[in-house]
Amino acid sequence: MMERKERKPYWRHTKWQMIASVVPFLVLIIVLPLYADSLNSSRFLGFPLGYFLSLHGVFVLAVFTVASFVNRQDAIDHWHGAHEDG
Template sequence: MMERKERKPYWRHTKWQMLASLVPFLFVIIVLPLYAEGLNHNKFLGFPLGYFLTAHGLVVIALVTVASFVNRQDAIDHWHGAHEDS
């Protein structure tokens, strides 16, 4: 159980960690499709390159973002003594 005085710093670290994960992901979601049309004249595996990079790139970026978020949140939990004992 976390002490009451530790809750505020814990949530501050969690909030900043969430923003650090969310902002780059949202940036990529907005910017990557803007450049997709310019790449579509090239083909990759029979698909237009811009479409391929946008469709698959967003999935890969989402997985990397979620994995890094989980690892960093686990570190924050351990730092503040809020981790689960499993």
């Protein structure tokens, strides 16, 4: 159980960690469509590059973002004594 005085710093760290995880994903989702037409002039594995990045790049970034979020949240939990035992 976390002490009362540790709750505010814990949630502050968790909030900033969440923002740091979501911002790159949102930037990619907003910026990639703006450049998709110019990227489609190149091909990768037979597919237009903008199309390929939209499908596969977003998926890979999402997997990486979730994995890093879980890893960093676990570190925050341990640092503040809020980790689950077991």
